Amino acid sequence: MSGFFSKSRITASTGFNRWLVPPAALSVHLCIGQAYAFSVFNDPLTRVIGVSASAPEDWKLTTLGWIFSLAIVFLGLSAAFGGKWLEKVGPRLTMFVAACCFGGGFWVAALGVYLHEIWLVYLGYGVIGGIGLGLGYVSPVSTLIKWFPDRRGMATGMAIMGFGGGAMIGAPLSVLLMDAFKSADSVGVMQAFLVMGGLYFISMMIGALTIRIPPADWQPEGWTPPQVANKMITQNHVHIDQALKTPQFYLLWLVLCLNVTAGIGVLGQASVMIQEMFKGSVTPAAAAGFVGLLSLFNMGGRFFWSSASDYLGRKNTYFVFFVVGACLYALVPSMGMIGNMAMFVLLYALIMSMYGGGFATIPAYLADIFGTLYVGGIHGRLLTAWATAGVLGPVLVNYIREYQIHHGVAKADAYNVTMYIMAGILVLGFVCNLLIKPVHEKHHMKHDEFDELDGIYPATVEEEG
Known part of the structure; x- marks a missing residue:
């Protein structure tokens, strides 16, 4: 299994089309960008027990606000601590772990909604899902920069644009699923979490399976580094x-x-x-x-x-x-x-x-x-x-x-x-x-x-x- 995730296994062969890499990055970033749309769940989550209206036992908005906050905190922490590991093991394994955490986080959160245990929702979407957010956010970036040394900004913009646009998919998808599953006894959040966890896991795995890294010292065909030195662009590397x-x-x-x-x-x-x-x-x-x-x-x-x-x-x-x-x-x-x-x-x-x-x-x-x-x-x-x-x-x-x-x-x-x-x-x-x-x-x-x-x-x- 380790060989499947190794860098040698995902090093591209001669003639590989580098434009196949941005879609792999987008398949991850469009998923994790759903975090920006999590607020669409807030109102239904205040009615999990009461369904049509909040019951005394239902969660308050102030309680639910910590879900998103935790996800962002663990995004930063996992990106900080996982970034060095990413450079060692490569993007495929990192994206696989991100898919497991982000998709699995939805499933743990769904269990929390079913049992009405807020700590499970915190753990699922906030902690586990937040780790998936951080690892998924950084995993394609260095790979894109290596594939596009001639257009670094454009390359990273393509992927990170996906994170900004993820809410445009996540928000209507969330509403659609909750409407499909809601009933007299359910607001549909638990079922929506289960489906979204599966869909996002599959999409992120497509990215993990299709990502490739360039061979050592690879350069785009017909391109050579600029001969005129730009002091703000180093030709060296810092650990x-x-x-x-x-x-x-x-x-x-x-x-x-x-x-x-x-x-x-x-x-x-x-x-x-x-x-x-x-x-x-x-x-x-x-x-x-x-x-x-x-x-x-x-x-x-x-x-x-x-x-x-x-x-x-x-x-x-x-x-x-x-x-x-x-x-x-x-x-x-x-x-x-x-x-x-x-x-x-x-x-x-x-x-x-x-x-x-x-x-x-x-x-x-x-x-x-x-x-x-x-x-x-x-x-x-x-x-x-x-x-x-x-x-x-x-x-x-x-x-x-x-x-x-x-x-x-x-x-x-x-x-x-x-x-x-x-x-x-x-x-x-x-x-x-x-x-x-x-x-x-x-x-x-x-x-x-x-x-x-x-x-x-x-x-x-x-x-x-």
């Missing part, structure tokens, strides 16, 4: 453990964390925000459409901006995110004050495109700075910035809003201070991005320290001096 000893890693961590913090808090409150800022002009249905539009721009921005970074450069692309983003956030309160809903929607659509673009561009940025050998593992550790931002963003938006309202500020104006704070956060991100320089050569690996038997997983790193 995953050595990367943590560089200031570049922590600056990039802050760059991702600050960009995500500014976007994720607003994304979670988008529906309420537009209804409160344009009181009486926006119906709940229209607000839902606004959220759907933001999701489209979130998804499209992942592909557009990461592809654009191949031409602009990764550092310059993040400059655009921070400079333009700060200006857009600063303009939002004005649009609310003058009642210009069209411009309000446009500003947030652009903000969300750059929020998504930040996720998709960061793996290529890491490959430029640290080389490609350990980019999957380094990316995994950097995703702890996402987990951090997932807490900071909503806390900033929610608590500042509550503070404002408590002190007599009208609900329509309660987000103004928050928008200016978000603009300030992006200015701080601009400074962090400005400070990023090429990694000092003392951190580079020596060529004679590569493990010749593997060719992909290096043995040691160059020590200082």
